[in-house]
Each structure stands twice: as C-alpha cells, then as structure tokens.
Amino acid sequence: MSSQAIDITEGFLQPILDEKGLELVDIEYVKEGSNWFLRVYIDKEGGVDITECGDVSELLSEKLDEADPIKEAYFLEVSSPGVERPLKTRADFENNLNKNVVIKLYEPIDGEKTYEGILQSFTDDVITIAYKVKTRNQQVTIPFEKVAKARLAVAF
Known part of the structure; x- marks a missing residue:
C-alpha cells in the first residue's frame, strides 16, 4: 500500500504545488510504532515557511x-526538507553543485560505502x-545508479 499511497498523494499534491510555485522534494508513508505517517516535504528557492506548509497541508488534506x-488512520505532516535535504533525482544533483553532501x-567504491564532501560535478x-x-x-x-541515499550535509 505504501507506494500506492505515495502515488495517489503525489497526484493530488502536484497541482497544488504548481499553483503555489512550490517544489515536491519527497513523500514518505511510514509506520512508526502503531501510527502511520504521510510526510510531504516541499521547498522553493529561499525556502518555505510555516504558513506555506500549513496551506499545502490544508488543501491536500481536503483532497485526501x-x-x-x-484506509488506515494516519497523520499528515507537510514540512520543509531542512538543511539536510535528500538528493534523489538527477536534477537534485545538478542543482546542488559545490555544496557539501x-x-x-x-x-x-575504493573500499568505502559512504562519502562526504563537496559535490563537484554531475555529468553523464x-x-x-x-x-x-x-x-x-x-x-x-x-x-x-550506485547511490543508495544522498543528502545535503551541514559542514562544520
């Protein structure tokens, strides 16, 4: 059911985001303890604020x-992906050059399964x-195709 819930949510969500000039970063449908959570992460250049998250949550909730x-009870959460935003698509990598990841x-690769550093390029x-x-x-x-997970990282 989880991929179906995500697909259905995305279908309702995308027109809302397009109208508001927002970008869909990720959708998760996960069970934590006995509760289900439908989490939607949105963003835009310069970041989103709590009002935008609330508006999207309200509109999406009506559609759902x-x-x-x-069918099962769940909690809907709409938020910013935060400073450690996931990188999932090719466009995510292209748009985050010169950032710490x-x-x-x-x-x-070379005996390591995790790398942290500056994203220098994404080509071919x-x-x-x-x-x-x-x-x-x-x-x-x-x-x-060898990337299991990627995200922006705060450099100290």
Whole structure:
C-alpha cells in the first residue's frame, strides 16, 4: 500500500504545488510504532515557511479526505526538507553543485560505502565528490545508479 499511497498523494499534491510555485522534494508513508505517517516535504528557492506548509497541508488534506484513498488512520505532516535535504533525482544533483553532501552506496567504491564532501560535478550520470582524508585532498567518481541515499550535509 505504501507506494500506492505515495502515488495517489503525489497526484493530488502536484497541482497544488504548481499553483503555489512550490517544489515536491519527497513523500514518505511510514509506520512508526502503531501510527502511520504521510510526510510531504516541499521547498522553493529561499525556502518555505510555516504558513506555506500549513496551506499545502490544508488543501491536500481536503483532497485526501474527499477521495479517502488511504484506509488506515494516519497523520499528515507537510514540512520543509531542512538543511539536510535528500538528493534523489538527477536534477537534485545538478542543482546542488559545490555544496557539501553525504552519499551512501549500494556497494563499496575504493573500499568505502559512504562519502562526504563537496559535490563537484554531475555529468553523464556520474557524480564527482572532492573530500579530505586527514590533510590530503581526494576525489571519487560515483555512478548515479550506485547511490543508495544522498543528502545535503551541514559542514562544520
């Protein structure tokens, strides 16, 4: 049911976001303890505020209540993806060049399954990251299809 819930939600959500000039970052439908959560992450250049999240939540809730596509009880949450926004699509990588990222891989490259560094390029489905090992600058190239999870990361 979870992928169906996500697809249905996206169908209702996209026209709302298009009208408001917002971008869909991610949708999750997950069970935590005994509760189900439908989480929607939205964004725009410069970020979204609580009023925009509330407006989208209200409009989406009306659509979901009318159609009633999700039979179990759930909590709807609409929020910003935050500073550690997930990177899921090719466009996400193209739009976040020169930012600090963390990438987890399905299988190791050079003996590592996690890399954190600066996203230098995304060309022909290959990601290039610059990172440091102690004081030495390194680079790794990662095929897009080997990425299990990726997100922006706050650098300290």
